[in-house]
Amino acid sequence: DIVMTQSPDSLAVSLGERATINCKSSQSILYSSDNKKYLAWYQQKPGQPPKLLIYWASIRESGVPDRFSGSGSATDFTLTISSLQAEDVAVYYCQQYYRTPFSFGQGTKLEIK
Amino acid sequence: QVHLVQSGAEVKKPGASVKVSCKAPGYIFTTYHIHWVRQAPGQGLEWVGLIKPSGDTETDAQNFQGRVTITRDTSTSTVYMEMSSLRLEDTAVYYCARDPGYGGNLDYWGQGTLVTVSS
Numbered sequence: 001d002i003v004m005t006q007s008p009d010s011l012a013v014s015l016g017e018r019a020t021i022n023c024k025s026s027q028s029i030l031y032s033s034d035n036k037k038y039l040a041w042y043q044q045k046p047g048q049p050p051k052l053l054i055y056w057a058s059i060r061e062s063g064v065p066d067r068f069s070g071s072g073s074a075t076d077f078t079l080t081i082s083s084l085q086a087e088d089v090a091v092y093y094c095q096q097y098y099r100t101p102f103s104f105g106q107g108t109k110l111e112i113k
Numbered sequence: 114q115v116h117l118v119q120s121g122a123e124v125k126k127p128g129a130s131v132k133v134s135c136k137a138p139g140y141i142f143t144t145y146h147i148h149w150v151r152q153a154p155g156q157g158l159e160w161v162g163l164i165k166p167s168g169d170t171e172t173d174a175q176n177f178q179g180r181v182t183i184t185r186d187t188s189t190s191t192v193y194m195e196m197s198s199l200r201l202e203d204t205a206v207y208y209c210a211r212d213p214g215y216g217g218n219l220d221y222w223g224q225g226t227l228v229t230v231s232s
Binding site: 001038040093097100102107 | 148150157158159160163171172173175176208210215216217218219220222223224225
């Protein structure tokens with residue numbers, strides 16, 4: 001099974017500053033036949049289901065603010081919030097959908113400093 | 114907008130079974146994969162399984178030791194996730210979610226169903 005590991009577990013950033021969350025997969029999740037990275041990012045606020053932010057590692061879901069961006073290689077990925085807003089306080093998860101059983105990172109809790 | 118509406122909270126005893134439902138517009142089940150994901154209190158997300166438009170299913174058999182069965186009723190546009198031989202550690206919110214066809218990312222989620230396993 002593919003293990004997803006996020007860092008850090010928690011993060012405090014000042015309003016307007018950049019927030020960076022990392023995610024590492026235990027094996028490559030780059031599919032050679034289509035050159036796509038099977039990695040998604042979600043945001044979850046208390047009492048709500050997760051919300052899809054990014055898929056294919058770097059494609060922003062419709063309606064997601066452009067301050068959210070994703071990047072990465074075959075095994076190492078980053079979610080960046082360019083200018084933190086108060087409404088971005090949440091837990092963020094990465095997910096690989098390269099192979100079942102699909103798996104999530106343990107989550108990164110983002111707070112305001 | 115796609116609305117996935119799940120059944121209400123359940124309380125079960127260890128060893129019992131639970132069946133959680135997820136209702137959506139009819140075309141959803143004939144077009145898209147529907148996944149189940151669970152979240153124990155204060156914990157992260159855990160993938161449970163999926164059902165394809167064909168009706169074929171995949172589950173995390175190793176993690177759940179074959180205790181999970183995913184089915185659907187196309188006449189009522191409902192997908193079901195049944196878990197047997199419940200344990201205390203199965204206490205969680207169970208979500209259904211739609212896979213938009215990109216391979217497994219999940220764009221629309223149900224509201225979640227809390228399953229509490231308690232003696």
